[in-house]
């Protein structure tokens with residue numbers, strides 16, 4: 252298969268993500284939604300935990316709505332096309348606002364470029380003072396690094412969002428590229444865009460200015476060292492109970508969230524949290540971890556531990572969650588309406604859980620889908636997340652002599668064929684490397700796919 256249609260891509264996205272509350276895909280099936288009316292009364296509308304942004308005094312809801320995985324529907328009469336289901340987005344946004352959510356985070360890059368428009372349509376139906384909108388200068392493509400190119404992206408955000416000021420503006424994903432310092436200069440400094448954004452903040456068209464940080468610690472340290480010049484109002488970081496002390500276990504390029512958080516706290520810069528569930532991995536933990544969490548508190552969901560962890564730290568302004576379905580929104584509202592903070596004992600317990608998880612040899616894929624579509628039809632996130640699931644469940648066979656080998660081999664092969672259609676499996680990866688530059692986790696995707704494929708072939712041969 253040389254190529255896949257957009258419809259197939261979006262379908263796959265939906266299947267891959269729908270299982271994870273709070274972090275599902277950009278595609279949601281309308282019939283899977285609940286209207287929310289049956290349980291609306293169970294979630295209080297006036298109990299959302301709020302945090303204050305020091306620079307503007309904004310009272311921000313602890314749950315922030317990430318607008319990167321919006322529900323989609325088929326385009327009428329166009330078999331291969333999908334579009335954002337605006338009615339569903341409106342319903343989700345209305346419900347979120349009714350329950351105290353007031354922070355909405357989008358980007359020109361989300362949902363194939365349509366998230367800002369959809370967010371603008373949904374929010375425009377509410378009084379402007381009811382919400383804070385965050386967006387980003389997502390000038391990833393080198394063709395947009397010129398001042399004109401970046402200005403066009405910036406101006407388009409106002410048009411798409413239908414606003415005349417932006418509450419939270421971010422330099423998007425700094426530190427994630429191969430040569431991060433050079434890229435930071437190209438995208439924001441040498442073209443004068445950062446100076447321009449500082450002027451826009453003075454003029455009130457940007458109310459808070461910050462950056463989202465991925466990867467290279469030199470960039471994080473450099474931008475904080477320059478804080479006297481830039482006066483960052485907030486910084487967005489990846490933080491969860493596994494990354495707190497084991498970031499290298501989730502990705503060799505990452506830095507422990509504890510360091511990032513403490514550096515911000517020292518400077519009184521509020522932290523906005525992304526990846527509270529680590530791409531869903533903290534909602535789909537191995538069975539022995541589920542058992543530990545349930546033993547500690549049988550009533551709480553596995554995911555709620557991760558949301559409570561992120562919310563417990565007082566310098567956290569808001570915790571972002573991409574929510575496709577009403578049940579995701581309702582689950583997350585329950586964690587923060589109001590927050591029941593973790594005790595010191597709970598945090599120690601979660602660190603112990605994290606120590607156990609850090610030893611698992613998983614691939615740091617967070618199912619973000621940025622590498623898709625692969626021009627050769629490979630379902631990269633599905634293969635990598637399936638592999639991780641098998642590692643977590645003890646279904647990756649090791650030595651043929653092991654007692655467990657036959658059972659694990661069968662479990663791996665059967666579930667692999669069920670989870671990923673044959674034409675989209677790792678064996679069809681030609682190693683072109685096109686996907687790699689899109690991966691914020693810097694996974695050597697073709698190497699991992701070839702490794703998994705070799706393993707699959709060996710398992711098949713050992714059947715006889």
Ligand code: SF4
Nearest residue numbers: 625680681683684686
């Ligand atoms: S290297 Fe990446 S883009 Fe190329 S075929 Fe393999 S998975 Fe697809």
Ligand code: SF4
Nearest residue numbers: 616617619620622690
């Ligand atoms: S391989 Fe990388 S880009 Fe692709 S889904 Fe995983 S983390 Fe995201």
